[in-house]
Amino acid sequence: MAQNQAKVFSGGLESASYVASSDILTSLWKDHISDLKPEAQNQNLFWKKVPNESGLTVITFGTTQNLDQPDLHPFSITDNHPFKFICSEKNPNFSLNDSAFSLFKHYGTQLNDLKSKTDLKKPVIVTGYAGGGSIASLFTLWLLEKMDPTDKRPLCITFGSPLIGDQNFQKAIWQSSNWNSCFLHVASLLDPLVSSSISNNSFSPFGIFLLCSHYGSTCFESPVSVRKLLNLTSQLNNQGLQQNCDYGSIVENLHRKAICKDFDGSNISHSNLLQESLALQLCALGFPQLLQLQETRMKSLVEELSKEVQQKKRFVPNKKLDEMKVNMAYLEWYKKVSKKKGKGYYDMFKDQSFPFDADVTRYKKDLSFYWKEEVEEAEKQPQKEGAPFRTRWLYAGTNYRRMVEPLEIAPYYKSGERDYINKGRPEHYKQLEKWLKEDKKSQSIGRTNNVESILTLDSCFWAHVEEALISCQTLKNTRSDVEAKNSLDEFEKYVYGSLKDYAVSSEIFLEGSSFMRWWREYIGIKGASHDTEFANFMKNPTNYKKYMEGAYNFL
Structure with missing residues (x-):
């Protein structure tokens, strides 16, 4: 386990340096x-839209209203609203x-x-300071709703913007890594506007935060980590250290720091690469200087942040799906073996009379665990993102089902x-079948007259x-x-229709x-x-x- 942890690294310093330079x-x-x-x-809300020669369009928002410490x-999903x-x-x-x-x-x-x-075929940056940054975030989210697959995703960069949504709002955006990466929030640890919004526990950060002070900067993406760090800096306000920030300076x-590389690093030793990289980010x-943190408190904070990073799910769908294809290939082999034995894979698995049936159970368990997670993730996806996700994975999910x-x-x-069907069927099978019915383009999956x-x-x-x-x-x-008679009549119609x-x-x-056992019993009853x-x-x-050859002439 320790070896696996050592391979995890937090690249917040590199990301911040790249952006700043x-x-x-x-x-x-x-x-x-x-x-x-x-x-x-x-005029309480104002903006300007500026295209440049390279094709980039910058939309800047500003407001005269104070948007911090508001109600929620x-x-x-049943309300009629833009989001x-x-x-x-x-x-x-x-x-x-x-x-x-x-x-x-x-x-x-x-x-x-x-x-x-706003033409999303070309790059677009939406930006704003303070309350203008809040409106910039909402407008960027609105632009994401109008995107089609060939569009370029807009980038939202805010400066000193107060938080704008609760944890459910953060989760909705977080569920789509494509959306979450569209938001970069520059936030000074000494900005009272930022810390005042985090003091309301109902609000939750989303996107990527470039946290900064006169010492330097680093990037954090985990909303829990961002909240933890900003909560700590809110005590600076009590010490009179926070003030209205000049983000230009x-x-x-x-x-300058990104170009000159004038950062000395951490002298605190940690147990693995992840903790070491997080310690460097905090330094x-x-x-340590701003909050006067002792070495033991710094180590404790690093360990807390390390747990958050490790618990964050890294979703690598293509790689995992390829692994599941191996399991499916084994079941295909099992299907062919059962056919040679004259039973079919359903009945061979039901009888459990061969040693390799245990392997099938294991493969089935792995596949089910994977697809249950996939369906759960897809259900959490925002509607705009969830539909294409389901379309991309529907073919594989249908074959699995x-x-x-x-x-x-x-x-x-x-x-x-x-x-x-009514009492024992797992929910993820129902959901995969529902999505197939909803997706008209995919309803023909598996339809062919060659049924061998x-x-x-x-x-x-x-x-x-x-x-x-x-x-x-x-x-x-x-x-x-x-x-029972009516049930059998309905089943006969169902089979013949299929x-x-x-x-x-x-x-x-x-x-x-x-099935053939049923037919023999059924015709024995019917005569x-x-x-x-x-x-x-x-x-x-x-x-x-x-x-089997697709040659029977059904009337």
Whole structure:
């Protein structure tokens, strides 16, 4: 475990140095923010949009209103508001800075016009100081709602901006790394406006924070870490050390330090690379000097921050999905082996009569754990981000559902349970199926007349078979059971409809399958004279081969 921890590194110093040395902060402040003024005396919100020769557009916001220490305005997924798109099934509610939102809403018509005229095919930076930074954040979020896949994501850079949302708002943005990285907040530890907003525990930071002081700067992304550090610096206000900050001088100083590299580093020894890098970040900010932290308190703070970094989930979907493809390949092999044994993989797994069945159980468990997490993450995604996420992963998720859910159904009925679909079906299978139905482009996944190797499209097919077997047993015991008769009639229609759509794998016709066992019991109950399209199809085994080849002519 210690070896794994040693490989984790926090690159906040490098990120801060890169930003500070790039001239972008000094340029935004000098050329756009410092001379921004309202055109009218009673204008509470004002902005300017400046394109340059390179194609970059800078939109700068300013306000005469004080937006710190406000009330929170609650919103839900059912409300009609400009930021409804960031809600999700798992995160349907959030709250915003009431003053900032009211100001944004008051100028909604003009801002909507600005939004419609902002070309995201070219790079866009949205910026602002103090309350203007709060409006810049809201406007950037609004721009993200209008993006299409070919657009460039806007970048929002704020200076001394108070926080604008609660923890649910932060989570909504945090769930999309693409969105979270669009926000860079420059915040001085000596800025009372920043610390006053963090003092309200209802507010939560989002995006990347470039924390700075006259000692230096560093970047933090974890909202818990940012909150912890800003809470600590709020005590500077009690010491009279905080004051209105000149961010022009601050960014000039950051630029000089980034170029001159005049930082000595930490003399405190830590147990691994992650803690060492975090200690360097705190020393770069001047934490020991500003807060007069002793070595033991510094070590304790570093350890707290280290835990936050390690607990943060690093989502590397492509790599993990590739690992899951190996598991799926093993199940494909198992499917082929079961076919040779004349049973089908559903019944072979249900019987558990071979040593490699235990391996299948392990692969099924790993796959289910992975896809449960994937579905949970997708449900948390904001609506605008969640839809394309689901589309990208829907093909793999659908194949997983059709391959693995029958292996979920088999032990369920073997243990004597009933009504899997309503009582036993895990939620992530339901959600994957729901998303497939919602995504019209993906509904054709797996549809082909060549059914020799396909997965049955309805992943609950075997649950219907098991219920039909139970109904057959009920009728054997009680011939007059109307519910069982109706259930079997419905199942016959369901199967024949699936066959006509070539939506069922041909392995259901293997002699050792539960489906063929059901057919023998069913025709025994109905009698040889049972004359339906389905019965006529099933009575002639040569039809099975025609079906497998996609050559059977359904009327």
